[in-house]
Amino acid sequence: xxxxxxxxxxxxxxxxxxxxxxxxxxxxxxxxxxxxxxxxxxxxxxxxxxxxxxxxxxxxxxxxxxxxxxxxxxxxxxxxxxxxxxxxxxxxxxxxxxxxxxxxxxxxxxxxx
Amino acid sequence: xxxxxxxxxxxxxxxxxxxxxxxxxxxxxxxxxxxxxxxxxxxxxxxxxxxxxxxxxxxxxxxxxxxxxxxxxxxxxxxxxxxxxxxxxxxxxxxxxxxxxxxxxxx
Numbered sequence: 001x002x003x004x005x006x007x008x009x010x011x012x013x014x015x016x017x018x019x020x021x022x023x024x025x026x027x028x029x030x031x032x033x034x035x036x037x038x039x040x041x042x043x044x045x046x047x048x049x050x051x052x053x054x055x056x057x058x059x060x061x062x063x064x065x066x067x068x069x070x071x072x073x074x075x076x077x078x079x080x081x082x083x084x085x086x087x088x089x090x091x092x093x094x095x096x097x098x099x100x101x102x103x104x105x106x107x108x109x110x111x112x113x
Numbered sequence: 114x115x116x117x118x119x120x121x122x123x124x125x126x127x128x129x130x131x132x133x134x135x136x137x138x139x140x141x142x143x144x145x146x147x148x149x150x151x152x153x154x155x156x157x158x159x160x161x162x163x164x165x166x167x168x169x170x171x172x173x174x175x176x177x178x179x180x181x182x183x184x185x186x187x188x189x190x191x192x193x194x195x196x197x198x199x200x201x202x203x204x205x206x207x208x209x210x211x212x213x214x215x216x217x218x219x220x
Contacts, residue, residue, distance in 0.1 A: 035209070037157075045149070045157065045200055047209040059207040062114070100147050100204065101159035101168060 002026040009107030022079040022096035030074040036081050038092035086111045119212035125220040130191045134215045136201035138182040145205035148186045152197045
C-alpha cells in the first residue's frame with residue numbers, strides 16, 4: 001500500500017524557518033516526481049513545489065520562490081520542504097503528493113507571533 | 114502561469130441529481146487535467162486524470178470530458194457521500210495550478 005506521512009509542522013514566528021518531511025513507503029520512491037501542495041484555512045488548494053524523481057529538477061510557485069527549497073533523499077524514501085522567511089500567509093496545511101495521487105494526510109504550519 | 118476557472122463556485126443538489134462542474138484554462142493544456150474531491154478535514158482524493166481517465170477504485174458515476182481549454186466533471190447520480198468540494202488542476206506546465214473549487218451541497 002502506498003503511504004505518505006508528513007511531519008514537521010508547528011507554530012513558528014514570522015521570519016522563522018521550518019523543515020517539513022514526508023516519509024514514503026509502498027512504492028519505488030525514486031521513480032516518481034513528488035510535490036507539495038498547501039491549503040490555507042478555509043481556502044482552496046495551492047500547488048507549492050515539485051521535484052523530479054532523481055532530484056535534478058525542481059519547480060516552485062512564485063509565492064514561495066527564493067524562500068522554500070524542495071529536496072529528496074531517495075536512499076531514505078523521504079521528501080523535504082525547507083521553509084525560511086516565513087510569513088503569516090504561509091499558514092496552511094501542507095500536503096505531500098506522489099504525482100497526482102495519493103496525498104498524505106497533511107501537516108499544519110502556523111506562522112504567528 | 115495558467116489560470117484555472119471553475120464554475121459554479123457552489124451548487125445545491127438533491128440525492129439522485131446529475132451534476133456538472135466546468136473548468137476552463139486560460140490557455141490550451143491538451144488533456145493534462147485532473148479532478149479532485151475533498152471532504153472537510155481530509156486530504157484531497159484524485160478522481161480523474163488525463164481529463165477523462167478514472168483513477169483506480171473511483172466509481173463510474175464520476176466522468177470527465179474535454180480537451181484544450183474546456184473541461185467538465187459529471188456526477189451521474191449524486192449520493193450522500195458525494196457532497197464535498199471538487200477541484201480541477203492543470204499539470205500541463207509548471208507551476209501547476211488549481212481551480213478555486215466547487216462546493217456541492219445538499220438541497
